Amino acid sequence: MNKLTKTVVIVGGGIAGWLTAGRLAAKHKSNTEQGLKVILIESANIPAVGVGEGTWPTMRSTLKALGISETDFIRECDASFKQGAKFAKWFDGTEDDFYYHPLVLPQGFGKTDLAAHWLAKQAQPTQNNEPINSFSNDVCFQEAICERGLAPKTIRHAEFADVANYAYHLDSVKFGLFLQKHCQKKLGITHIIDDVIAINSADNDTTGNNAEKGDIISVSTQNHGDITGELFVDCTGFSSLLLGKHYQVPFKKCDDILFIDTALAVQVPYNSEDSPIASHTISTGQQAGWIWDIGLQHRRGVGYVYSSKHSTEAEARAVLADYVGDKFSSLNVRKIPIISGHREIFWQNNCVAVGLSAGFLEPLEASALVMVELAAQMISEQLPASRVVMDIVAKRFNETALYRWDRIIDFLKLHYILSERTEPFWTDNRDAKTIPQSLQDLMTEWQYRAPADHDFTSNNEVFPAASYQYVLYGMGFKSDYCHTPYTLDDREFANSQFMKNKVLIDKALSSLPNNRELLGKIKTYGFSRI
Numbered sequence: 001m002n003k004l005t006k007t008v009v010i011v012g013g014g015i016a017g018w019l020t021a022g023r024l025a026a027k028h029k030s031n032t033e034q035g036l037k038v039i040l041i042e043s044a045n046i047p048a049v050g051v052g053e054g055t056w057p058t059m060r061s062t063l064k065a066l067g068i069s070e071t072d073f074i075r076e077c078d079a080s081f082k083q084g085a086k087f088a089k090w091f092d093g094t095e096d097d098f099y100y101h102p103l104v105l106p107q108g109f110g111k112t113d114l115a116a117h118w119l120a121k122q123a124q125p126t127q128n129n130e131p132i133n134s135f136s137n138d139v140c141f142q143e144a145i146c147e148r149g150l151a152p153k154t155i156r157h158a159e160f161a162d163v164a165n166y167a168y169h170l171d172s173v174k175f176g177l178f179l180q181k182h183c184q185k186k187l188g189i190t191h192i193i194d195d196v197i198a199i200n201s202a203d204n205d206t207t208g209n210n211a212e213k214g215d216i217i218s219v220s221t222q223n224h225g226d227i228t229g230e231l232f233v234d235c236t237g238f239s240s241l242l243l244g245k246h247y248q249v250p251f252k253k254c255d256d257i258l259f260i261d262t263a264l265a266v267q268v269p270y271n272s273e274d275s276p277i278a279s280h281t282i283s284t285g286q287q288a289g290w291i292w293d294i295g296l297q298h299r300r301g302v303g304y305v306y307s308s309k310h311s312t313e314a315e316a317r318a319v320l321a322d323y324v325g326d327k328f329s330s331l332n333v334r335k336i337p338i339i340s341g342h343r344e345i346f347w348q349n350n351c352v353a354v355g356l357s358a359g360f361l362e363p364l365e366a367s368a369l370v371m372v373e374l375a376a377q378m379i380s381e382q383l384p385a386s387r388v389v390m391d392i393v394a395k396r397f398n399e400t401a402l403y404r405w406d407r408i409i410d411f412l413k414l415h416y417i418l419s420e421r422t423e424p425f426w427t428d429n430r431d432a433k434t435i436p437q438s439l440q441d442l443m444t445e446w447q448y449r450a451p452a453d454h455d456f457t458s459n460n461e462v463f464p465a466a467s468y469q470y471v472l473y474g475m476g477f478k479s480d481y482c483h484t485p486y487t488l489d490d491r492e493f494a495n496s497q498f499m500k501n502k503v504l505i506d507k508a509l510s511s512l513p514n515n516r517e518l519l520g521k522i523k524t525y526g527f528s529r530i
């Protein structure tokens with residue numbers, strides 16, 4: 001039947017629910033008479049997961065698309081700037097072992113293979129015992145900014161403009177409430193606080209709706225009756241009420257590749273009001289996993305994600321306590337189980353899952369919210385006008401999402417396989433049986449050249465080739481260009497890019513404020529609005 005899509009029902013009021021609702025409502029003018037009706041149903045009894053503090057630069061365009069002011073967002077969500085991730089103790093676990101995955105592309109990326117030139121420089125003896133620079137520091141000016149705790153812009157920049165590409169760290173509970181307020185006030189979303197207790201499908205339809213066999217016609221709520229719509233979005237978190245429980249779409253685990261299955265999370269107060277705020281996520285390798293450390297305006301979010309096959313909970317608590325220091329004994333530790341994997345498909349009939357209901361992988365590289373943003377954007381831009389086109393959109397959505405999950409799994413695994421740490425967690429991670437063939441194939445190619453955009457088939461990759469370069473060469477990998485020496489023919493241009501990077505570093509270091517200083521100014525004055 002060719003029913004027009006007039007109402008979208010979103011079940012779940014976590015960040016996935018509100019971001020999807022906001023994207024749909026903003027694009028389809030839900031605050032007007034003729035606009036799409038967007039209904040969001042949220043249980044008062046089942047709390048949102050309430051973690052997830054690292055984002056991708058995509059969040060800037062998402063906020064803009066929702067009509068959100070960056071100043072308001074930073075003020076109300078305890079947000080700070082994130083300019084990438086510093087991976088400490090991932091290679092050999094020593095004190096000076098670290099590398100950066102910044103958010104700025106290597107200088108001249110796409111114009112020259114700067115990685116090849118950098119590798120050639122490393123192969124030559126240094127003059128006067130000059131220290132060897134890291135890959136990211138030689139090709140990108142952002143590591144230097146992060147190492148000095150500087151912000152990616154100044155107060156004179158407009159909202160969302162930058163000197164260095166950036167994302168945010170945010171308080172996810174505050175962000176959820178902020179999105180809710182904005183979506184209700186400005187975007188015309190109908191908010192129902194109630195429990196969904198049944199899903200009603202066309203198989204037992206007595207309403208005369210003539211929906212496609214198996215389509216959801218309505219969801220029954222405890223106190224608000226049946227809520228009908230043409231498209232249903234499952235944002236119910238790990239419970240995956242619609243896609244997982246109702247449609248029984250199987251969950252594809254990937255714990256044979258990514259071993260992390262438990263998180264212990266704490267909120268750590270700063271030592272003083274003017275303690276520095278790191279402008280990057282710090283991910284520190286530990287014996288059975290890694291610790292994230294995220295600096296917000298008023299506290300840090302810290303958590304140990306580990307493999308319970310390689311550590312007991314008591315051992316994990318001791319590792320976290322050691323990292324946090326004296327304050328640990330007074331903190332409330334939240335334990336969150338993680339099942340790494342995703343649904344086999346994400347859009348079934350007239351139901352699509354977004355967020356944790358679709359899947360979750362360990363929070364390394366903060367890939368969850370970016371997947372929510374990409375899904376919400378695609379659903380809003382390709383919203384099927386009627387039931388006749390829905391299966392076509394669903395097929396494309398499923399293929400795109402599946403491709404992204406696979407690429408993210410490969411990229412996360414890449415962080416582990418070059419480590420020389422000797423604890424069983426790390427040696428098990430290097431076992432070829434646990435490395436996807438797709439990644440093994442790429443690693444074979446990259447022995448001869450650096451990762452390049454054409455290694456990936458989507459024009460909308462979550463992690464571009466540059467990200468793979470930062471991790472590979474940060475972890476000491478060497479691509480050997482001896483069979484393609486002509487790659488280095490544009491030496492002069494490459495040298496000019498290395499020089500340009502040095503100039504950019506000097507300029508950034510002399511002009512950017514520190515992270516806390518800028519956040520303070522935003523609170524007092526705000527950015528100029530665009």
Ligand SMILES: Cc1cc2nc3c(=O)[nH]c(=O)nc-3n(C[C@H](O)[C@H](O)[C@H](O)COP(=O)(O)OP(=O)(O)OC[C@H]3O[C@@H](n4cnc5c(N)ncnc54)[C@H](O)[C@@H]3O)c2cc1C
Nearest residue numbers: 012013014015016043048049052054196237355356368369
């Ligand atoms: C340890 C950990 C660290 C993370 N770190 C990051 C990070 O750094 N960066 C990142 O991008 N992501 C991170 N994530 C993921 C991130 O937290 C989630 O992707 C994000 O919060 C979205 O969650 P959600 O909205 O899908 O689910 P939830 O927040 O769980 O929301 C589910 C919603 O569904 C509602 N609901 C459930 N059942 C019903 C029902 N029957 N009726 C009505 N409503 C119902 C609930 O009330 C709730 O509102 C992390 C996750 C974990 C576990």
